[in-house]
Amino acid sequence: MNAKRSDRHPQTVQQKNACPMCATDGVTIEWSPLMFNYGSGKSMVELSVHVPVYRCDACDLEYLDEESEHIKHDAVCQHLGVLTPTEIRRIRDQFGMTWAEFSRLTGIGEASLNRWENGLSIQTHAYDRYLRLLRIPSNGSYLGKFLSSTATISATGLARGKFRAIEITSHMQKQQQDFQLRKMA
Numbered sequence: 001m002n003a004k005r006s007d008r009h010p011q012t013v014q015q016k017n018a019c020p021m022c023a024t025d026g027v028t029i030e031w032s033p034l035m036f037n038y039g040s041g042k043s044m045v046e047l048s049v050h051v052p053v054y055r056c057d058a059c060d061l062e063y064l065d066e067e068s069e070h071i072k073h074d075a076v077c078q079h080l081g082v083l084t085p086t087e088i089r090r091i092r093d094q095f096g097m098t099w100a101e102f103s104r105l106t107g108i109g110e111a112s113l114n115r116w117e118n119g120l121s122i123q124t125h126a127y128d129r130y131l132r133l134l135r136i137p138s139n140g141s142y143l144g145k146f147l148s149s150t151a152t153i154s155a156t157g158l159a160r161g162k163f164r165a166i167e168i169t170s171h172m173q174k175q176q177q178d179f180q181l182r183k184m185a
Ligand SMILES: [Zn+2]
Pocket: 019, 020, 021, 022, 023, 024, 056, 057, 058, 059, 060, 061
């Protein structure tokens, strides 16, 4: 497994809560290989991961938890050549923004960001490349400046039908504060 994954999932055997079947405390975790199929028809591939397998010594129950689903999801992302949920979250963290703020900056829907970061859906390749560009801080600043200037034009342009007056609306001020940008000259 790669470094990023062991980062998230230390390869240690831990005690887990009581067994869901017999309620004794003897549940241990062992990281074990798991193969699964992804895709269909000719594009179907077999992917291989390591997942934590929970095992109860008292009743021999073996089970997986949702962590396994996250690990499988990461493997699918790697197979498709797109950013994993953790990598997407790191890009947003780099801006120190909430989903709502990052959504205002990028134009990407908040719900989409939420789904990608939680592994509920996978971004298209176009969005993936857009997100990769945002890893470069100057691209984020550029976008913020563009939005600030657009807000100025559209706010006054829509309200008056011309661009001669500059009105600082609370919305624009908020936007400028969000992106911590200098006011455009
Ligand atoms: Zn048990």
